[in-house]
Amino acid sequence: MLWVAAIVLLAVVVPVVVYLLNGVLQAARSIVPSVEGIATVAAAGSKDLDAVPLLLTTKSQIEQTVAGLANYGGSLDVILDDAEPVR
Amino acid sequence: MSAVGAVFLVAVLLIVLALVFFLVSTIVALRRITAGLDTVIANVGQIVEKSAPVNEVVDAINGQLDAGVELLEGLLVKKAGMTDAMGLVEGLYPGAGAAGLRAFPDSAGTKAPRIGEVYTKGTLTLARLGREAPIAALSPTGAVLRDVEGGSLAARMLYPSVRHDAPERLPTSPVIGTGAPEQYERREDIGAPRKRLPAKSS
Numbered sequence: 001m002l003w004v005a006a007i008v009l010l011a012v013v014v015p016v017v018v019y020l021l022n023g024v025l026q027a028a029r030s031i032v033p034s035v036e037g038i039a040t041v042a043a044a045g046s047k048d049l050d051a052v053p054l055l056l057t058t059k060s061q062i063e064q065t066v067a068g069l070a071n072y073g074g075s076l077d078v079i080l081d082d083a084e085p086v087r
Numbered sequence: 088m089s090a091v092g093a094v095f096l097v098a099v100l101l102i103v104l105a106l107v108f109f110l111v112s113t114i115v116a117l118r119r120i121t122a123g124l125d126t127v128i129a130n131v132g133q134i135v136e137k138s139a140p141v142n143e144v145v146d147a148i149n150g151q152l153d154a155g156v157e158l159l160e161g162l163l164v165k166k167a168g169m170t171d172a173m174g175l176v177e178g179l180y181p182g183a184g185a186a187g188l189r190a191f192p193d194s195a196g197t198k199a200p201r202i203g204e205v206y207t208k209g210t211l212t213l214a215r216l217g218r219e220a221p222i223a224a225l226s227p228t229g230a231v232l233r234d235v236e237g238g239s240l241a242a243r244m245l246y247p248s249v250r251h252d253a254p255e256r257l258p259t260s261p262v263i264g265t266g267a268p269e270q271y272e273r274r275e276d277i278g279a280p281r282k283r284l285p286a287k288s289s
Contacts, residue, residue: 010094018105021105021110028116031116032116036119038127039126045134049133052141055144055145058148065155083164083167083168083171
């Protein structure tokens with residue numbers, strides 16, 4: 001009886017344990033490249049947003065442009081005659 | 088030790104070795120995953136931090152641009168009238184007349200005249216001079232007439248060629264003085280007393 005148990009332990013349990021552990025290891029290893037890829041993309045995304053503060057400059061420039069446009073439009077409004085009303 | 092005990096011992100030993108090898112390998116892989124996720128979290132935090140004020144700024148920019156559009160549309164309609172305004176828009180951006188003006192919803196139904204036929208070609212040419220927006224690059228057909236870096240030449244190219252493009256370079260003025268590329272020796276007899284006086288007239 002002990003011989004049977006020893007053989008089962010050696011021939012069945014050990015391979016099953018190795019198989020299961022190997023599955024866990026392969027699963028863990030398959031995650032590593034994905035995480036590293038995500039980290040690279042996140043770093044690139046963060047770097048892409050470095051230019052966001054320039055939006056404040058754009059905002060300021062647009063405010064000045066629209067203000068100049070308003071002044072220019074006001075002058076044109078004075079200089080040019082209005083269109084004749086449609087009859 | 089009996090043979091059965093030796094077989095048991097070998098089996099347990101193999102199981103323990105397998106456990107050690109695979110679990111240590113798994114731990115190493117999990118640590119790499121943890122390090123990668125730490126990097127991801129840090130970068131995502133930066134993304135969130137950097138993009139936080141974007142909405143506010145973009146909304147402000149859109150508000151300013153909307154005000155500019157309303158101003159220009161209002162001025163155009165006031166000065167040119169709705170019909171001619173839509174004709175000018177349609178002439179500059181074919182198809183845009185169907186969308187109408189934003190500030191004048193009823194403008195979409197206005198029948199736009201073919202402004203290029205109603206007015207001289209110069210009207211569209213002058214209007215085209217000011218377009219620099221990429222959206223207008225293909226409409227109306229033809230290259231953008233205004234070159235921001237050579238605006239003067241671009242405007243002059245509209246007229247018959249006289250001196251601005253052919254000949255490209257006219258002969259330059261000669262260089263004189265000590266820096267002249269061609270130097271001549273000074274004649275010594277100039278300014279010196281005459282060697283022989285002219286014969287007296289009898």
